[in-house]
Amino acid sequence: MTQPTTLAERAAAAAGRTERESSSPVEFTTPNTPVDTTMPDLGDYEPGDDDPEMIPVHLAWLRVRRDVRGIAKREQYNAAGTRYNFRGVDTVVNTFGPITLKHGVNILPVRVDAEYRDTTTSKGNKMRECTVTVSWQVIGPMGDTLPSLLQSQGEALDSADKGSAKxxxxxxxxxLLNAGLTPTHDKDPDASHVDRGEAPRRSARDYLDEIMRPDTARARLAQINYEIKQAGLYSAIVTNEDGAEEQLGALLFRVGNERIAGGAQ
Structure with missing residues (x-):
């Protein structure tokens, strides 16, 4: 049996098509055009130990979002009198990469539209500006895709040949940040203002008292878990019921498990 050699032939073989069926040129779907989301027949395929669960793409992407949780703006730009924090490309890709792999989600660029413009810096150096619009297809572990292509834009300046890649x-x-609705967990700039009826910020001690109340439901404990992470109190040290110091988040986790074991609702 002849082994597939070209990229198109290998892709066709992976999809279960014949070489004859894959001989026609590849046609990319244009943006905003619905794509076929019919789930392929997996036949007798049985996932291996390391394979993701065979679920629809929208559920797989939801799991990716759930695992990412947030990416803080911890990188800093400080040049030319400008200073700000940001989330860099490497940080974002390094965060999403292993998680999309875990859930069997592939994100592939299927079309790139680029525009170029020559420009000059204030010091007279020649630069080339590149602006791209990329259309992406999100594929789930079963081979199905989101109902339409996603689009995003990028812009970069470079003095050599790296503008398009950047x-x-x-x-x-x-x-990834937009489609993942990825939070930064930054503090609300208005958090210190309570003149519009907002409740004042709660302390670790306030949360401790609520966690330890026997009538605090498991659903409320889960909500507290989110709140203390948002407030930066997850690692706050509190005094537990035995008089020992313990992180608030660890205490919440322990109490929650104890109530689950006791059959609490």
Whole structure:
């Protein structure tokens, strides 16, 4: 049996098509055009120990979002009198990469539209600006895709031949952050203002008292878990019921497990 050699032949073989069926040119779906989301027939396929669960793509992507949780703006730009924090491409890709792999989600660029413009810096150096619009297809572990292609844009300046690659990297970062609704967990700039009826910020001691109340439901404990992470109190040290110091998050986890074991609702 002849082994597939070209990329198209290997892709066709992986999809279960014949070489004859894959001989026609590949046609990319244009943006905003619905794609076929019919789940392929997996036949007698049995997932291996390391394979993701065979679930629809929208559920797999939801699990990716659930595992990512948040990416803080911990990198800093400080040049030319400008200073700000940001989430870099490497940080975002390093966060999403292993998690999409875990859940069997593939994110593939299927179309790149680029525009270029020559420009000059304030010091007279010649630069080339590249702006790209990338169309992405999100594929789940079963081979089904989201109902339509996703689009994101990226822009970059470069003095050599790296502008296109940089711009596409930016577009990938934008896609992952936007499609993943990825929070930064930054503090609300208005958190210190209570003149509009907002409740004042709660202390670790307040949360401790609520956690330890026997009538606090498991659903409320789960909500407290989210709140203390948002407030930066997860690692706050409190005094537990035995008089020992313990992190608030660890105490919450322990109490929650004890109540689950006791049959609490």
């Amino acid at each position: 711009a596409q990297s930016v577009a990938l970062r934008v896609l």
